Amino acid sequence: MSYAGKAARDADFRGPLDVTMAATFVVDSQDIVIGWSPAAQELLGYVPSEIVGRPVSTFLVSAAETGTGPPSACEPSSAEHPTGVPVLTMPQRDVQVAVHHDGHRLQLVTRHCQLSGTGSAQRVVVAADCGRLGDWESRLAMLDGLATQSPLGFAIYDTELRLVWCNAASEMELGLPSAEARGRPAGELYPGGRFVTPGYPETLDAVMRRVLDTGEPIIDLHFRGQQPSAPGREHLWSCSYYRLQDQNGQVLGVCEDAFDISDRHEAQRQLNLLVEAGRRVGTTLDVIATTDELAAVAVPEFADLVEVDLAPAVLSGEVPDIGGPAGSELIRASFRSASPEHTADAVDVVDMVDAAGSAGSPSREPHPVVYADGSPQHRSLASGGLVLDDDTLVVPLRAGGSSLGLVTFVRHSGSGIFDKPAVAVADELAARAAVSIDNARRYTRERAAALALQRQLLPQYLPPNSAVEVAHRYLPTDALSGVGGDWFDVIPLSGARVGLVVGDVVGHGLHAAATMGRLRTTVRALAPMDIPPDELLKRLDDLVGQSAEAGTAPLGAAPDDDVAAGATCLYAVYDPVSRRCTMARAGHLPPAVVELDGRVSFPDLPAGPPLGLGGLPFESLEIELTAGSLLALFTDGLVELRNRDIDKGMETLGKVLSENSGSLEDLCDRVITELLPDSTTTDDTALLLVRTRELDSRRVAVWNLPAEPVAAGRARELVAGRLTDWGLEELVFPTELIVSELVTNAIRYAEGPLHLRLIRDRTLVCEVADAGHTAPHLRHSADDDEGGRGLFIVAQLVLRWGTRYTREGKTIWAEQALPTD
Numbered sequence: 127m128s129y130a131g132k133a134a135r136d137a138d139f140r141g142p143l144d145v146t147m148a149a150t151f152v153v154d155s156q157d158i159v160i161g162w163s164p165a166a167q168e169l170l171g172y173v174p175s176e177i178v179g180r181p182v183s184t185f186l187v188s189a190a191e192t193g194t195g196p197p198s199a200c201e202p203s204s205a206e207h208p209t210g211v212p213v214l215t216m217p218q219r220d221v222q223v224a225v226h227h228d229g230h231r232l233q234l235v236t237r238h239c240q241l242s243g244t245g246s247a248q249r250v251v252v253a254a255d256c257g258r259l260g261d262w263e264s265r266l267a268m269l270d271g272l273a274t275q276s277p278l279g280f281a282i283y284d285t286e287l288r289l290v291w292c293n294a295a296s297e298m299e300l301g302l303p304s305a306e307a308r309g310r311p312a313g314e315l316y317p318g319g320r321f322v323t324p325g326y327p328e329t330l331d332a333v334m335r336r337v338l339d340t341g342e343p344i345i346d347l348h349f350r351g352q353q354p355s356a357p358g359r360e361h362l363w364s365c366s367y368y369r370l371q372d373q374n375g376q377v378l379g380v381c382e383d384a385f386d387i388s389d390r391h392e393a394q395r396q397l398n399l400l401v402e403a404g405r406r407v408g409t410t411l412d413v414i415a416t417t418d419e420l421a422a423v424a425v426p427e428f429a430d431l432v433e434v435d436l437a438p439a440v441l442s443g444e445v446p447d448i449g450g451p452a453g454s455e456l457i458r459a460s461f462r463s464a465s466p467e468h469t470a471d472a473v474d475v476v477d478m479v480d481a482a483g484s485a486g487s488p489s490r491e492p493h494p495v496v497y498a499d500g501s502p503q504h505r506s507l508a509s510g511g512l513v514l515d516d517d518t519l520v521v522p523l524r525a526g527g528s529s530l531g532l533v534t535f536v537r538h539s540g541s542g543i544f545d546k547p548a549v550a551v552a553d554e555l556a557a558r559a560a561v562s563i564d565n566a567r568r569y570t571r572e573r574a575a576a577l578a579l580q581r582q583l584l585p586q587y588l589p590p591n592s593a594v595e596v597a598h599r600y601l602p603t604d605a606l607s608g609v610g611g612d613w614f615d616v617i618p619l620s621g622a623r624v625g626l627v628v629g630d631v632v633g634h635g636l637h638a639a640a641t642m643g644r645l646r647t648t649v650r651a652l653a654p655m656d657i658p659p660d661e662l663l664k665r666l667d668d669l670v671g672q673s674a675e676a677g678t679a680p681l682g683a684a685p686d687d688d689v690a691a692g693a694t695c696l697y698a699v700y701d702p703v704s705r706r707c708t709m710a711r712a713g714h715l716p717p718a719v720v721e722l723d724g725r726v727s728f729p730d731l732p733a734g735p736p737l738g739l740g741g742l743p744f745e746s747l748e749i750e751l752t753a754g755s756l757l758a759l760f761t762d763g764l765v766e767l768r769n770r771d772i773d774k775g776m777e778t779l780g781k782v783l784s785e786n787s788g789s790l791e792d793l794c795d796r797v798i799t800e801l802l803p804d805s806t807t808t809d810d811t812a813l814l815l816v817r818t819r820e821l822d823s824r825r826v827a828v829w830n831l832p833a834e835p836v837a838a839g840r841a842r843e844l845v846a847g848r849l850t851d852w853g854l855e856e857l858v859f860p861t862e863l864i865v866s867e868l869v870t871n872a873i874r875y876a877e878g879p880l881h882l883r884l885i886r887d888r889t890l891v892c893e894v895a896d897a898g899h900t901a902p903h904l905r906h907s908a909d910d911d912e913g914g915r916g917l918f919i920v921a922q923l924v925l926r927w928g929t930r931y932t933r934e935g936k937t938i939w940a941e942q943a944l945p946t947d
Contacts, residue, residue, distance in 0.1 A: 148252045149234075152241075155248040157182045169234075169255065171227025182251075185224050221256060235259045277385065279363075282370065284379040287312050287334050296384075301355030312382075319351025322362075334367055334380045343368035349384070359542055361388045392542075396551040399427055403555055408562025411569035413441055414492065417460035420533065420559040426464035428551065429519075429535035434460040435495055435503070436523070436531035440563065443571030446528045456531060457492045465538070503532055512553060519544045521556040525564035533559065576636045577602060580611075583643035588616050592887045593624040593702040594757075594816045597790035599798055601811040603634060603763070610634045610810035611642035611693070612761045617653045620930060620939045622821055622887040623701045625653040628759040628814055630714065632692030645670070645693060645737070656930030659697045659710035660746040663734065666695065667712065670738040693737040696759055702821045703885065705753060710746040712737050715765070715772070718783055719749070720756035726780040753820035756786050763809035764801055775801060790815045825886045831869065833878025833896070838869045841882050845892070852886055856945045860923045861892060867916040868894040868938050871902055876935070889925060889941040897935040 149169040152161030158181055162174040170177075170185055177184065220236045233256040240249045272280055272293060279296035283289055288309050292300070300307050300315060307315065312330040320328040326347055327333050337344055349363045363384040370378040407419045417434040424432045435456040437446040497504040506513040506520040510529065513520045517537045523530040533556050537544065544552070580602070588596055596616055603610050611631025619625050627649050631642045648669055652662050670693065696717065698709035709717065709729070713736035716728045732745040751757070758779070765775025782800050786793070794815055802811065827848045831837040842862040849858050865882065872880050876898030885891040902917055920940060921927060927940040 148254045150250060150252050151177075152247050152250050153182055154246045159184075160247060161250075166253070169253065170224060176227070185226075186222050187225055222253075224253075232256075279382075279384040281382045281384075282379055283312060283334060283382065285338060285377060287331055287380075289315065290379060299353055299355055299384075299386075315354065316349075316351050319349055321347055321365075322350045323348045334382070337367045337369055337380050338377065341369050348387075353386075358539075361386055362391045363387065393547060395427070396547065399423065399551065400554060400558070402427075403558055407559050408565065411566045413563060413566045413570060414459055416559070416562050416566050418462075419562075420555070421460045421462035424535065424555065425462045428548075428555070430465065430538045431463045431534075431536040432461070433458065433534040433536075434523075434531065435534070436492075436563070437529070440530050440567050441492060441570075443567055443569075443574050446530060456495050456497075458495045459492050459531070503534060506532060512549070514544055514549060517543070519549065519552055521552050523556055523560040523563060525560040528564075530560055530563055530567070572636065576639050579636065580639040580642065583639065583646060584613055585615055589618070591616075591618055591624055592622055592819060592821060593700055594626075594818055595790060596817075597794045597815045599794045599811070599813045601763075601798070601802065603810050610763075611638035612763065612810035612812040613642050613646050614759065614812045614814045615646060615650065616814070616816075617650055619653060619699065620656060620928060620941075621701065621883075621891060621893060621937070622703065622885050623699055625649075626698040626700065626757070626759060626814065626816055627653075627695065628714070628761060628812055629693065629695040630761045630763075630810070630812070634810075641693065644673070645695070649695070649697065653697075654928070656928070658746060659699060659708055660744040662697055663695060663710050663712045663737075663744045667735075667737050667740060667744070671740045695737060698757070698759070700751070700757075700816070700818060702819050703826050705751055705818065705820055706748055707751050707757070707818075708746055708748045710734065710744050712744060715760065715762055715776075718756075718758040718760075718776075718780060719751070720758070720783045720786050722752055722754050722786075724784040724786060726784050728776065728780075751818045753818055755818045756783060757816040757818065758783055758797075759814040759816070761810065761812045763811035764797070764813055766809070790817060821885065821887065827884040829882045831878075831880040831882055833873050833876075833880055835873060837873060837880060838866045841865045841869045844882065845884065848884055854886075854890065854945065857890055857942060860942065861890070864892055864920050864923060864940055864942075865894070867920050868892070868940070871916065872896040872898070872938075875900055875902070886944075888944070890944055891939060891941050893937050893939040895932075895935060895937040899931065899936055901929045901936065902938065 147165065149166035150161075150163040151159050151166050154160050158179060159177050160179070162172070162177050167173055172185065220238070222234050222236055224232055224234045226232060234253040235256050236254075237252040238249055239252070241247050272278075274294045276293060277295055279293065279299055281289060281292040281296050288311055289307050292304050292307065297304055297307070312334060316330065319330070321330075321333060322328075323346075326344070327336065330349075333344060333347065336342075343366065345366045347365045347367070349365050350360055351363075352359065353361050364387045365382060365384045367380055367382055370381050372378060403420070403423045406423050408416055409419065410416065413436070417436065421432040421434055436459045437455060438457050439446045441457060441459070497507070502513045502515040502518045502520040505515075506522060510522060512522065517539070519535040519537075521533050521535070523533055535544070535552055542548075584600060585598075588598070594616075598614055600612070600614070611633065612629070614628045615625075617625035617627065627646075629642070629645055629649075631638045631645065645666065648666055649662070652665055657665065694712055694714035696709065696711040696714040698707055698717065700707045709731060711731055712734045714733075716731045719727050719729060721727075729747060729749060731747045734744040735742045760779070762772065765779055766772045767775070778801055779797065782797050783793070785796070794813060797813060797815075798811075827844075829841075829844050831841060842865060845861050845865050846858045849855065849861060869880060869882070872878075872894055876896035878897065881893075881895040883891075883893040883895070885893070924940040924942050927938070930937050930939070
């Protein structure tokens with residue numbers, strides 16, 4: 127037998143005592159069998175010729191004769207049948223013991239029907255095996271349970287899609303007795319409902335019509351609508367439909383079974399919400415962006431309106447007070463509503479001091495809020511715990527033992543209440559968001575500290591000088607990568623010269639900024655010693671190496687050599703008198719040189735190793751620059767991006783610099799705009815633009831003197847004449863004294879020839895150069911010493927003095943302040 131045929135047989139709900147299928151025999155008034163059905167033959171094994179005309183006792187025997195003992199489970203009581211055969215009586219039926227033709231015994235359930243008339247037939251007896259009765263009763267119990275006890279709703283609609291029958295669960299959902307609901311169309315019973323499963327029609331009529339037309343069942347179709355017996359809240363049902371046919375294949379209608387899965391769907395939706403929150407909340411290290419992400423996840427999936435209020439300290443990166451913020455101290459960080467017409471001012475629980483933001487989107491500017499006494503927010507702040515008040519749920523944002531603020535969830539009427547599972551979800555959502563907000567707060571604090579440190583370490587002000595005109599830009603890296611270690615500087619040197627430096631320390635954060643500060647301070651300390659650029663880089667390299675060997679890294683931090691080994695530096699010295707520029711680099715990019723005609727070149731300057739490697743020499747390059755030439759010093763953050771290599775960036779930089787017109791400030795802006803369109807980069811960026819100047823013969827005087835005693839007198843004459851020409855008569859006497867002492871020392875302790883130079887700059891510079899390499903030293907002379915007081919006198923007359931060494935010897939220089947008008 128096929129599965130379909132077996133299923134059809136098992137689904138036959140005709141009872142075992144149905145006359146069309148049960149064993150039937152007819153007896154007369156003497157209990158003699160006068161009729162025997164084929165079913166009786168099949169059940170008891172007697173053919174009609176063997177049993178017709180014989181008494182019933184032939185196959186029905188007494189319990190005493192059978193010795194079967196107590197009745198079976200289907201025999202609750204005993205009685206005496208009029209035939210004299212002991213029977214077991216049950217409500218509406220009898221149970222008797224029968225003997226099969228082959229001798230085995232079986233229990234039968236019987237029904238007796240008395241006949242009236244003139245014939246000999248007295249009654250009809252219908253019998254069935256007791257076991258079959260149990261199966262049938264189980265089926266009847268199952269049908270009764272589906273009709274009266276099942277939580278699934280069952281309904282039958284005819285071919286016109288009108289309700290024919292429904293079980294008790296459906297009656298409860300409809301809120302109508304089945305008699306009143308019978309005959310109504312399906313769409314009328316659930317008005318406004320719709321199917322939300324993709325790929326299927328939305329209406330009940332369309333779905334059931336498809337099942338009637340095709341005969342194919344539809345399983346687990348989700349229907350969303352309001353329960354007719356309890357309107358006001360949307361429910362979700364899982365519905366299945368299949369066509370009903372009689373034994374002849376005639377279509378009778380369609381059957382619907384539906385189960386309310388609203389709670390299960392809500393639990394799954396809330397779980398999905400937490401998963402989505404884990405994916406979307408905290409993607410950035412920005413406090414406001416994180417609160418916006420929290421509001422965007424919660425609306426409209428969990429609430430109709432969300433407000434996130436934080437303590438002011440959180441927005442600035444500081445740690446909130448342990449006691450938690452007071453109501454008057456909170457700042458509205460984010461607001462989002464699912465209702466386009468809803469505005470922030472419409473919320474009764476809060477009185478905004480400054481209404482900002484638009485409905486349906488997060489507010490863009492944080493603003494203070496004040497809560498009314500007794501409001502859920504006010505009570506939550508006072509208690510430090512969660513507060514549920516009708517459609518408003520307030521959950522504290524706590525992390526690390528500190529209260530960061532509050533998040534308020536609001537559900538309008540029709541959206542459902544905040545039940546216990548929803549409160550648990552809100553608490554978990556707030557807890558996860560609080561961790562992300564606290565992480566963003568910590569990052570804000572560290573970044574602010576690093577930026578403050580770095581900006582303090584960078585030049586706050588570049589004083590004007592006669593050697594060059596400068597403009598600069600510094601762009602810290604974007605918020606994801608943190609603060610780095612780029613720096614630049616312009617250092618005044620003796621002889622109206624200027625030192626130009628730009629450097630880069632790999633890495634980001636406080637450690638990189640501190641390393642940059644040490645390197646910049648070292649360069650500023652070494653540069654006034656008038657050390658050549660290659661020698662300065664060598665000493666800087668030694669210092670970095672020594673710091674790494676000494677293990678100066680903070681406890682728990684990476685060693686300094688991990689950072690310093692990636693530090694690069696470019697140092698250049700420009701002399702406005704000779705227009706010579708001497709430069710050297712330690713692993714840094716070469717500068718760009720722009721001639722007056724717009725030609726751009728990158729000098730072939732030996733690269734040198736990055737600082738901290740040690741053991742490798744640095745080489746310098748000297749070039750002559752025309753007055754008005756442009757020199758650009760920069761870090762790799764300007765020319766290198768993820769989607770652009772260094773060569774392409776330097777080519778673009780050259781094109782922008784070739785348009786060397788207008789002010790340097792405008793040129794700086796054009797460079798940043800062209801190379802960094804969004805003004806953001808994954809690395810710090812430093813740019814220093816320098817336009818050279820020249821000090822000509824009108825401001826510089828140079829003389830050659832013999833290394834003879836008469837040279838001191840000649841020097842005084844020359845100096846006095848030139849100062850008179852410059853209108854600096856007030857400085858003639860002290861300058862004569864200074865020049866006389868310096869020339870005398872050169873004649874006594876050094877070798878000739880001598881070179882005397884006066885430079886009229888922002889100060890008056892007097893220089894005496896000789897071929898010796900022995901530096902004079904300032905000392906205190908004893909009372910009986912005949913000499914040794916010259917330099918002491920000079921030091922009292924000048925602002926500063928010093929010695930610088932060249933390949934030809936040394937130069938002693940002294941600076942005096944120019945007289946004020």
